Amino acid sequence: MPHVTYFGAVSLDGRLAGPGDDLAFLDLFEGTFPDGPYHMEIVIAGFDSLVMGATTFRVIRERIAAGLHPTWPYGDRPAWVATHAPELPRVPDAPDLRPFAGDVRQLVAQIDPGLTRTWLVGGGDLAGQFLAADLVDKIILGIAPALLGRGPALAEGTFPLRAFHLADLQRSGSAVALCYERAR
């Protein structure tokens, strides 16, 4: 089984986005963590596979279409997309997209044995399913210094209290990076 890390960024009120998938609050990370273990590209370089929900996939495609991302931001890593759609739309520069519908335990079991470091990209519903199955091994969380008031939470779902232990924290300007490991 791969080691699954939920890496994401939230507002102070625990939201992944504002209303209408607004990600403007992410601008508050601009210039933070210029190097070191929480530099976004360095964190991403540590993953060899991705899982994401259908909404996250849609938002990324919309951002590419709007010119907000120049291209698929995750390279050629295999990316499993939890979706009920029978097939996924093509995305330029995303060579290895794999639709999946079903239990997240089966999704994780599908990940090639050679892939051991999986990034759970989001969103909150898929994270809730992973947490319900106790499949989240690590959380790396960027906290933006702002409140949104509306928008999806980091985790949504019904599961027992999932406790982690804090492995590390760092600040950069007004941004905070927290790294947690599952306390099983």
Place this chain on the structure above:
Amino acid sequence: MPHVTYFGAVSLDGRLAGPGDDLAFLDLFEGTFPDGPYHMEIVIAGFDSLVMGATTFRVIRERIAAGLHPTWPYGDRPAWVATHAPELPRVPDAPDLRPFAGDVRQLVAQIDPGLTRTWLVGGGDLAGQFLAADLVDKIILGIAPALLGRGPALAEGTFPLRAFHLADLQRSGSAVALCYERAR
């Protein structure tokens, strides 16, 4: 106008409680911050007045009735309770409860001029009203190392992005305390 601090504790997914007002996750703070500026009683000692929403008030009363709090935990400070009820139930050891209905700007204007350090206790709806009126000067936030999946968020409401700057952060075990000041 008093200086208003939103002091509260959330789960990693930004929730003030789990389903059914469950506060079991607060046990994860047990033994953390044994002294220093983020010891709960030391933070509370810095306030001379309180504001809270009707749900927070009800939950506190229920916890007193259930023996989870021995008594009203906030001493004899004047406490404004945002409620549409015409009067508030009596609470032992809470000598100065003041019901309020209306705009939070008027609530803050009612606070006696001699009171200058107001604790916004919660919950998320009232905090959303304070944020909408840009009346939150400071946030002191304890982050518990756990996810809940359901429950009310730290802030709920419709307001422009409210950015703060990080004044301080500290860890104690797996708990984190963050202190933010409003960047106006």
